[in-house]
Amino acid sequence: MYLLLTHEHTDHIGLARVLQTQYGSTVFIHNKSKTWTTNFEAKWDQRCTLVHDLLISSGFPSKYVNYFDEFHKIKIYAESFDSNHYVNDNDILDLSGRKMQVIYTPGHSVGSACYYDYEYKLLFCGDHVVGGYNTLPTIDYVGNCNSRYSSINNSIKSFAKLEQYNSFSFALPGHGGIITDLGKYKTNYIGYIEKYMASILGHLEIYVELTPFDMYMLVYNHSRVKSVNQFFGRIQILFCILDFLESKSTIRRNKIQDAIYYSITKGI
Numbered sequence: 001m002y003l004l005l006t007h008e009h010t011d012h013i014g015l016a017r018v019l020q021t022q023y024g025s026t027v028f029i030h031n032k033s034k035t036w037t038t039n040f041e042a043k044w045d046q047r048c049t050l051v052h053d054l055l056i057s058s059g060f061p062s063k064y065v066n067y068f069d070e071f072h073k074i075k076i077y078a079e080s081f082d083s084n085h086y087v088n089d090n091d092i093l094d095l096s097g098r099k100m101q102v103i104y105t106p107g108h109s110v111g112s113a114c115y116y117d118y119e120y121k122l123l124f125c126g127d128h129v130v131g132g133y134n135t136l137p138t139i140d141y142v143g144n145c146n147s148r149y150s151s152i153n154n155s156i157k158s159f160a161k162l163e164q165y166n167s168f169s170f171a172l173p174g175h176g177g178i179i180t181d182l183g184k185y186k187t188n189y190i191g192y193i194e195k196y197m198a199s200i201l202g203h204l205e206i207y208v209e210l211t212p213f214d215m216y217m218l219v220y221n222h223s224r225v226k227s228v229n230q231f232f233g234r235i236q237i238l239f240c241i242l243d244f245l246e247s248k249s250t251i252r253r254n255k256i257q258d259a260i261y262y263s264i265t266k267g268i
Contacts, residue, residue: 001025002095006126006174007112008033010078013040017081028093030104031086033111040080048072055235058260059211068235070228087113103162107155116165123171128158129185131176152193152244159186196241201264204251209263212238 003025005012016037019025029037036043048071055065087093089104093115103114108127115124162182171179179185196219203218204210210218216238225231242262245251254261 003027004093004100004115004124005029005033005083006114006124006128007109008036008040009109009127010044010074012126012174013037013081014078016083017079020081020084026085027081027083028085028087029083030102030111030113031088032104032106033109034083034086036111038080038082040078041075044072044075044078051232051235054239055213057258059213060216061213064213064222064231067228067231071232089113103165105158105161107151107158112158114162116168121167121169123162123165123168123182125162125171125173125179127174128155128162129171129173129179129182131171131173131179151247152240153247155189156186159189193241193244196237197245200241200245201250204262204264209254209261211259211261212242215242215262 001019001023003016003019005016005028008029013029016025016027020027048069051071052065052069055068085093087102089102091102093100093102099118101116101118103116105112105114105125105128112126112128114126114128116122117124159182163186168182171182173179199219200215203215207214212235216222216235219238220234222231225234242251242253246253246262249265251262252265254263
Protein backbone atom coordinates (compact mmCIF):
# COMPACT_ATOMS: atom_id res chain seq x y z
CA MET A 1 0.00 0.00 0.00
CA TYR A 2 1.30 3.45 -0.96
CA LEU A 3 0.69 6.45 1.28
CA LEU A 4 1.24 9.80 -0.44
CA LEU A 5 1.23 12.61 2.11
CA THR A 6 0.52 16.12 0.87
CA HIS A 7 2.02 17.93 3.88
CA GLU A 8 3.19 17.58 7.45
CA HIS A 9 0.16 18.73 9.47
CA THR A 10 -1.27 16.59 12.26
CA ASP A 11 -4.51 15.66 10.51
CA HIS A 12 -2.57 14.40 7.48
CA ILE A 13 0.28 12.46 9.08
CA GLY A 14 -1.49 11.20 12.19
CA LEU A 15 -1.70 7.54 11.13
CA ALA A 16 1.42 7.44 8.97
CA ARG A 17 3.59 5.60 11.49
CA VAL A 18 0.85 3.08 12.29
CA LEU A 19 0.17 2.34 8.63
CA GLN A 20 3.89 2.10 7.94
CA THR A 21 4.89 -0.17 10.83
CA GLN A 22 1.78 -2.31 11.25
CA TYR A 23 0.57 -2.59 7.66
CA GLY A 24 3.77 -2.12 5.65
CA SER A 25 2.68 1.04 3.84
CA THR A 26 5.30 2.76 1.70
CA VAL A 27 5.20 6.44 2.68
CA PHE A 28 6.00 9.42 0.45
CA ILE A 29 6.24 13.06 1.57
CA HIS A 30 8.06 16.12 0.29
CA ASN A 31 11.65 16.59 1.41
CA LYS A 32 10.78 19.97 2.97
CA SER A 33 8.56 18.15 5.48
CA LYS A 34 11.35 15.94 6.80
CA THR A 35 12.34 18.12 9.76
CA TRP A 36 8.73 17.90 10.95
CA THR A 37 7.96 14.24 10.35
CA THR A 38 11.17 12.95 11.96
CA ASN A 39 10.85 15.20 15.02
CA PHE A 40 7.15 15.95 15.21
CA GLU A 41 6.66 16.25 18.95
CA ALA A 42 9.47 18.79 19.45
CA LYS A 43 8.44 20.75 16.37
CA TRP A 44 4.85 20.95 17.57
CA ASP A 45 6.01 22.25 20.96
CA GLN A 46 8.15 24.89 19.21
CA ARG A 47 5.27 25.88 16.99
CA CYS A 48 2.85 26.37 19.86
CA THR A 49 5.42 28.32 21.89
CA LEU A 50 6.10 30.56 18.90
CA VAL A 51 2.43 31.40 18.43
CA HIS A 52 1.90 31.78 22.19
CA ASP A 53 4.66 34.41 22.36
CA LEU A 54 3.48 36.07 19.15
CA LEU A 55 -0.03 36.51 20.55
CA ILE A 56 1.30 38.08 23.73
CA SER A 57 3.53 40.57 21.88
CA SER A 58 0.63 41.32 19.52
CA GLY A 59 -1.58 42.53 22.36
CA PHE A 60 -3.87 39.51 22.72
CA PRO A 61 -5.24 39.33 26.32
CA SER A 62 -4.50 36.24 28.38
CA LYS A 63 -7.92 34.67 27.78
CA TYR A 64 -7.19 34.52 24.04
CA VAL A 65 -3.67 33.22 24.61
CA ASN A 66 -4.99 30.56 27.00
CA TYR A 67 -7.65 29.64 24.45
CA PHE A 68 -4.99 29.11 21.79
CA ASP A 69 -2.89 27.02 24.20
CA GLU A 70 -5.59 24.34 23.99
CA PHE A 71 -4.29 23.78 20.46
CA HIS A 72 -1.19 22.23 22.00
CA LYS A 73 -3.18 19.12 22.90
CA ILE A 74 -3.54 18.17 19.23
CA LYS A 75 0.02 16.85 19.43
CA ILE A 76 -1.27 13.54 20.76
CA TYR A 77 -2.86 12.71 17.39
CA ALA A 78 0.44 12.25 15.54
CA GLU A 79 3.92 10.90 16.16
CA SER A 80 7.31 11.09 14.51
CA PHE A 81 8.19 8.75 11.65
CA ASP A 82 10.82 8.41 8.97
CA SER A 83 9.31 8.38 5.48
CA ASN A 84 10.33 5.68 3.01
CA HIS A 85 10.72 8.30 0.29
CA TYR A 86 11.30 12.07 0.49
CA VAL A 87 10.21 13.49 -2.84
CA ASN A 88 11.02 16.73 -4.64
CA ASP A 89 9.34 18.98 -7.17
CA ASN A 90 8.68 17.34 -10.57
CA ASP A 91 9.63 13.85 -9.38
CA ILE A 92 7.76 11.14 -11.28
CA LEU A 93 6.66 8.31 -8.99
CA ASP A 94 6.07 4.85 -10.41
CA LEU A 95 3.55 3.20 -8.11
CA SER A 96 3.29 -0.32 -9.50
CA GLY A 97 2.94 1.10 -12.98
CA ARG A 98 0.77 4.07 -12.01
CA LYS A 99 2.57 7.35 -12.71
CA MET A 100 2.31 10.29 -10.32
CA GLN A 101 4.04 13.65 -10.66
CA VAL A 102 5.05 15.62 -7.57
CA ILE A 103 4.17 19.33 -7.70
CA TYR A 104 5.69 21.39 -4.90
CA THR A 105 3.13 24.00 -3.78
CA PRO A 106 4.28 25.89 -0.66
CA GLY A 107 1.73 28.21 0.88
CA HIS A 108 -0.29 26.07 3.26
CA SER A 109 2.91 24.67 4.78
CA VAL A 110 6.60 24.51 4.02
CA GLY A 111 6.29 20.96 2.68
CA SER A 112 2.97 21.18 0.83
CA ALA A 113 2.89 19.20 -2.39
CA CYS A 114 0.25 18.01 -4.84
CA TYR A 115 0.26 14.76 -6.81
CA TYR A 116 -0.90 14.52 -10.43
CA ASP A 117 -2.15 11.18 -11.71
CA TYR A 118 -1.36 11.01 -15.43
CA GLU A 119 -3.61 8.09 -16.30
CA TYR A 120 -6.80 9.28 -14.64
CA LYS A 121 -5.95 13.01 -14.75
CA LEU A 122 -6.58 13.44 -11.06
CA LEU A 123 -4.96 16.19 -9.02
CA PHE A 124 -4.55 15.36 -5.31
CA CYS A 125 -4.14 18.86 -3.88
CA GLY A 126 -4.14 18.32 -0.11
CA ASP A 127 -4.94 21.54 1.74
CA HIS A 128 -3.53 23.90 -0.85
CA VAL A 129 -7.13 24.24 -1.99
CA VAL A 130 -10.08 23.20 0.16
CA GLY A 131 -13.27 22.10 -1.57
CA GLY A 132 -16.73 23.33 -0.73
CA TYR A 133 -18.84 26.42 -1.23
CA ASN A 134 -17.24 28.74 1.35
CA THR A 135 -13.67 28.66 0.14
CA LEU A 136 -11.14 30.51 2.28
CA PRO A 137 -7.36 30.86 2.07
CA THR A 138 -5.59 27.89 3.56
CA ILE A 139 -2.36 29.66 4.41
CA ASP A 140 -0.39 28.53 7.42
CA TYR A 141 1.59 31.39 8.90
CA VAL A 142 3.93 29.57 11.26
CA GLY A 143 5.50 27.36 8.64
CA ASN A 144 8.44 25.46 10.06
CA CYS A 145 8.56 27.17 13.49
CA ASN A 146 11.71 29.21 13.15
CA SER A 147 10.85 30.90 9.85
CA ARG A 148 7.72 32.16 8.17
CA TYR A 149 7.76 30.02 5.06
CA SER A 150 4.14 30.56 4.22
CA SER A 151 3.18 33.75 2.44
CA ILE A 152 0.51 35.15 0.19
CA ASN A 153 3.08 35.33 -2.61
CA ASN A 154 3.88 31.63 -2.19
CA SER A 155 0.21 30.69 -2.35
CA ILE A 156 -0.42 32.73 -5.51
CA LYS A 157 2.70 31.31 -7.19
CA SER A 158 1.56 27.79 -6.31
CA PHE A 159 -1.88 28.46 -7.81
CA ALA A 160 -0.21 29.65 -11.01
CA LYS A 161 1.95 26.54 -11.06
CA LEU A 162 -1.13 24.31 -10.91
CA GLU A 163 -2.83 26.10 -13.78
CA GLN A 164 -0.79 24.09 -16.29
CA TYR A 165 -2.68 21.02 -15.03
CA ASN A 166 -6.10 22.46 -15.89
CA SER A 167 -6.71 19.39 -18.05
CA PHE A 168 -7.37 17.36 -14.89
CA SER A 169 -10.70 15.58 -14.56
CA PHE A 170 -11.04 16.39 -10.87
CA ALA A 171 -8.97 17.98 -8.15
CA LEU A 172 -9.31 16.07 -4.88
CA PRO A 173 -8.61 18.22 -1.81
CA GLY A 174 -7.81 17.12 1.71
CA HIS A 175 -11.10 18.59 2.95
CA GLY A 176 -14.41 19.19 1.21
CA GLY A 177 -15.80 18.06 -2.12
CA ILE A 178 -14.20 17.60 -5.52
CA ILE A 179 -13.01 20.63 -7.50
CA THR A 180 -13.59 21.03 -11.24
CA ASP A 181 -12.60 24.69 -11.66
CA LEU A 182 -9.32 25.55 -10.01
CA GLY A 183 -9.34 29.05 -11.54
CA LYS A 184 -12.44 29.95 -9.55
CA TYR A 185 -10.67 29.06 -6.33
CA LYS A 186 -7.69 31.22 -7.24
CA THR A 187 -10.05 34.14 -7.93
CA ASN A 188 -11.85 33.57 -4.62
CA TYR A 189 -8.54 33.43 -2.79
CA ILE A 190 -7.22 36.67 -4.25
CA GLY A 191 -10.60 38.38 -3.74
CA TYR A 192 -10.68 37.35 -0.08
CA ILE A 193 -7.14 38.58 0.52
CA GLU A 194 -7.80 41.91 -1.21
CA LYS A 195 -10.97 42.44 0.83
CA TYR A 196 -9.14 41.67 4.07
CA MET A 197 -6.23 43.98 3.18
CA ALA A 198 -8.61 46.83 2.36
CA SER A 199 -10.32 46.35 5.73
CA ILE A 200 -7.01 46.47 7.64
CA LEU A 201 -5.77 49.54 5.75
CA GLY A 202 -9.11 51.27 6.25
CA HIS A 203 -8.90 50.78 10.00
CA LEU A 204 -5.29 51.99 10.08
CA GLU A 205 -6.33 55.15 8.23
CA ILE A 206 -8.85 55.86 10.98
CA TYR A 207 -6.90 54.79 14.07
CA VAL A 208 -3.34 55.55 12.80
CA GLU A 209 -1.70 52.82 14.90
CA LEU A 210 -3.05 49.41 15.90
CA THR A 211 -1.86 46.17 17.46
CA PRO A 212 -2.68 42.91 15.67
CA PHE A 213 -5.21 42.24 18.45
CA ASP A 214 -6.89 45.60 17.72
CA MET A 215 -7.18 44.56 14.08
CA TYR A 216 -8.50 41.12 14.99
CA MET A 217 -11.25 42.70 17.08
CA LEU A 218 -12.13 45.30 14.45
CA VAL A 219 -12.39 42.70 11.70
CA TYR A 220 -13.84 39.74 13.62
CA ASN A 221 -14.61 40.72 17.23
CA HIS A 222 -14.14 36.99 17.92
CA SER A 223 -17.61 36.44 16.47
CA ARG A 224 -18.84 32.98 15.56
CA VAL A 225 -15.63 31.27 16.68
CA LYS A 226 -16.65 27.64 17.13
CA SER A 227 -13.23 26.06 17.70
CA VAL A 228 -9.64 26.86 18.56
CA ASN A 229 -8.74 25.66 15.06
CA GLN A 230 -10.95 28.36 13.55
CA PHE A 231 -9.38 30.96 15.83
CA PHE A 232 -5.92 29.79 14.80
CA GLY A 233 -6.92 30.03 11.14
CA ARG A 234 -8.06 33.62 11.55
CA ILE A 235 -4.89 34.79 13.25
CA GLN A 236 -2.79 32.97 10.64
CA ILE A 237 -4.51 34.89 7.85
CA LEU A 238 -4.13 38.15 9.77
CA PHE A 239 -0.38 37.75 10.26
CA CYS A 240 0.15 36.59 6.67
CA ILE A 241 -1.54 39.74 5.40
CA LEU A 242 0.43 41.96 7.77
CA ASP A 243 3.66 40.37 6.54
CA PHE A 244 2.59 40.88 2.93
CA LEU A 245 1.71 44.56 3.45
CA GLU A 246 4.95 45.13 5.32
CA SER A 247 6.97 43.48 2.52
CA LYS A 248 5.36 45.94 0.09
CA SER A 249 6.28 48.87 2.40
CA THR A 250 2.57 49.70 2.68
CA ILE A 251 2.66 49.43 6.48
CA ARG A 252 5.45 49.50 9.04
CA ARG A 253 5.88 47.55 12.25
CA ASN A 254 6.79 49.39 15.43
CA LYS A 255 7.74 47.93 18.78
CA ILE A 256 6.87 49.83 21.94
CA GLN A 257 7.84 48.18 25.24
CA ASP A 258 7.82 44.70 23.67
CA ALA A 259 4.40 45.27 22.09
CA ILE A 260 3.90 45.23 18.31
CA TYR A 261 2.02 48.04 16.57
CA TYR A 262 1.42 48.72 12.88
CA SER A 263 0.89 51.98 11.03
CA ILE A 264 0.55 53.01 7.39
CA THR A 265 3.76 54.09 5.70
CA LYS A 266 3.42 57.75 4.74
CA GLY A 267 3.98 58.73 1.16
CA ILE A 268 2.83 55.42 -0.34
